[in-house]
Amino acid sequence: MQPEQPYFAHHPGRFFYLRDDESGELFSAPFAPIKAELDSFEFQPGLSDIKWKIKHSDIELEITLTLSPDLAAELWHVKVRNSDRQSRKVSLVPYFPVGYMSWMNMGAHFDDELNAVVCTSITPYQKLEDYAKNKHLKDITYLASDVKPTHFETSLPRFEGQGGLHNPTGLSDKRSLSDQPSHYEMPACIMQFELDLKPGDESEYNFVFGPALDKQEISDTLELTLSDNKAHAAADYASYIESGKGVLNISTPDKIFDQFVNNWLPRQVFYHGDTHRLTTDPQTRNYLQDGMGMAYVNHEATKQVILTSLSQQKRDGEMPDGILLTPEAELKYINQIPHTDHSVWLTLILESYINESNDWAILDELLSWHDSDDESTVLEHVNMAMRHMCGARDERGLPYIAQGDWCDPMNMVGPKGKGVSGWLTQALSFALQSWIRLSRDVNDANELDKFQETVDELVVIADEYLWKGDWYARGITDDGVTFGVPEDKEGRIFLNTQSWAFLAICQMLCKPREC
Template structure:
């Protein structure tokens, strides 16, 4: 390996990342998506892909029939895991190796895994042969587009064999096969999605049960037989590649694979190129259509260029230039890219959980407020006239709620207000509140009244003390045994209701609904009293009270003594008194803080607690059981910002990425191009695994991280009439600048520290601005802001 290069670094102005070893971070990965699919591929070639029909499905599987489930954290890989592999055989030396790295695991002279914003690229070199792989996706179809080149860097001609091996795996016990179609020049694997109920047949009749692998050149030989290809040599040295030619045999009710062999003679300095397409289809006609669209020379570049332009247009909305170039790359490119994935794909489900749907939409307000408006109106039309929000939102093609959305939770109404606040901050579209929308059970009301009813339902769904019922979960889905009997309450939801009441009261006041503003302000004040009276435990707020009326999240507990969320939301709600606020912050620092961020709870549970639920059965330090759950960590950051603890809040955000700490980088095992839903916690109990990434990029963290970036770091918070400018300058930065397009106006912001000042100042186009607010911004105009930080 070339050890002169750093193990990992951003390249191409931060729009691509380079990893130079397949073994130091063996599970390092990246993902691509389009309107129809998503693929997550590792640096070594393993891949997991899903497409929508209308729900999520797979077209490449492992060799055993897998249970259908949602995306899992810390996904394990193994030799026969689905992947995209290319065997390279040097006939002169009889050497066999594979790109990107699996399955042969042969040492390479050079390895570069270079995921970009719109494609994944590998550059590999061995014995003067260079192989470049580039994966991109079709624009709106579930098709992988592969461009492969082999270059001879030696001084003499080389005869090589290239054998793409794309396993399809065990997709069906009912019907599976594979064969080569000469007209389409494609290996096509076939199956019938298994079913037993008669009523399932019409639902599956038009499924894409074919998986095709097509090439732009005719292969010398092919095979669809996985087991015969592998033989006794194993995937690291397949029998079929020892004989010099593939068997040209179909798979007949056996695990199929898409395998082709291409032979080429390369002169010194010459390059040979191939294009391959891989994906699902309903029938051969659909395959022919995809081939006609994408295989001819130059066609594969068209959707890629469209995707590049769309991403560029969206990401250019906001950018920062700070002393931290790695952070610039993340905030300008990778974080908003991950946010776009959430907003556009709905996490590849047709019934997103209401909480997730609205928080993803909240984040999208800062990239495309129109998408947030659509999401809000979609969600509110599925609200009951009582004000209760559903557990999931049915999107186009969905007919029923699935998975966690069948479990009753009580918090979904909270997220309506938080999402709406972000939308109004960005758009100033107060007129939306007057828009009439139907309820799911027939009547209709203005959006403002929809929100009123949501809060009224939450206020009614409390016990005699004013604490919010939890039923079978709140934000913490697996906290499912606290309140199934209708007695248990959630300390977090009680606080979150205070946050929502406070925000809505202010919005009502700003929009002329004074009666409602007064009522919800009174409710907020009462809620604050309730929280301090019933939830304070001496140094922090407790998590809740069970059906058996046992308080948990207290000093008396041996496990789960303190929970992060009830401290974070106490700060966000502004309910912690001046003497209690420093005590709860100190408790978090002492009991929850780790080098990787704050843990969700501690000590992590090590045994089942039947009055709390299945969260206590999760392995200590994973998921909601004491991990550094980044979504909750960003709640904590938001709470710290609200409390004026800006440096602490900023450090929580910085801990999401390990740029300049090799030990943390290696421990996490993940590239800093997306934020995972958690890093392993239980730092005191299992320090040897603390910090390991879940590598699961579906997370509400990104919406909160981007909102805090815009409104708290840049300090550009929209109002109904303009924008409030209150940036935060980290202590180790002397200056930063940013550009943002806001309601069509162009803001150019410079933030500097000035030791001669005793108070912060703001100038706009060289004129002093009193009150740090700009009103009546004009679209197309440029506003040059100079913000000076005192001290």
């Protein structure tokens, strides 16, 4: 979710060297680490795979990567073709680094039974209680092939030598890889396939790259991916991606826009909603937002997000900073920092879900609480969440920000417990309006009246304390400093407090303006 990191010489990746075994000329694919100027280069992102087509010195490479819906494995397919008019002797050398694994028992070897380079290590521990946990970690990384390599290498220092990755010693002077294991050195998965290609000939290779607990797990994975089942593995992943297609399909004169709406957009929503951003303790806000998107892809997943989230709510209505998805999961990093906006997203995800599913019965489902075995309906859970948010306000009626709202880094506004959020003032109003609208026919009338009173208060409060003539301020710090105002040299205006003012129907921004 963060900006792409800059690349460096030993940046992790998946690389393929191609060497002319007669001239010694060397290039790499798809591009790094040699970064030679290629004759042609194509990158083809598919719906369930990505593909590179490279041509250089009359040798063509087609590299395809797909994944498995169930296994932690990358499935690579490489095709090498001789487009020259004469026969060529070349070496294909996949180079898959695994990085610094551990200072305990780090090494690698070639396993003839698996036809794989297997890199091993032991995760170090200092706390005695971590020993049992670490025994279940996948400390093995392997690269397996469906074709036996001519040679292999397991040591990154031995392969790179003094030449660097752009001209590795292990491939210089037409030499072959060492066929040696490595012990207490930086391991890597490297194979060499010597090819003798007549004009027009091509050779194909399948590779599986992934982590494993032990040799048996590698064997089981290869049985499903490199044997006769390898075609099924790719088809299964394509079917999995198709299941996230979404409910909307458009056709316009702009075909690029069609691709964006029909494929890219639901794919991104599906990725977030199905993998939970690859964490077992997603931040509550993220979990609910991603679940909201899934309402338009697979609304049953959205329902599960709602029920899982509310089952971890405190009895006083407060939502946790993170949602635990597995028994062993723990709240980590950002989820240990108090944020105050999580309940806002409950009403919004419920509205999205019910609009798509028409499942009003969800409001009657019974759930316990994080700190109580008492069972209450989803309706009551959300009522309690709204009550808690309405109560978490200062003497002016502005919501506290604690150490952040939707803007995670805004941790210096309210660490003393006094800072308030301009955006959350509007977001609370919008959430209450959504809940009033959604639950009008099933909720207690007195409860709804109280919520409406709070909405009316928030409109007045926002205009009184946050409107600064041309726009709404972002918040007020513990020390009473209002920020996001015209007088600020930096951070003068924040988009969210203007866009959400429209959602919350704040009077000053929504009224006709003089030009």
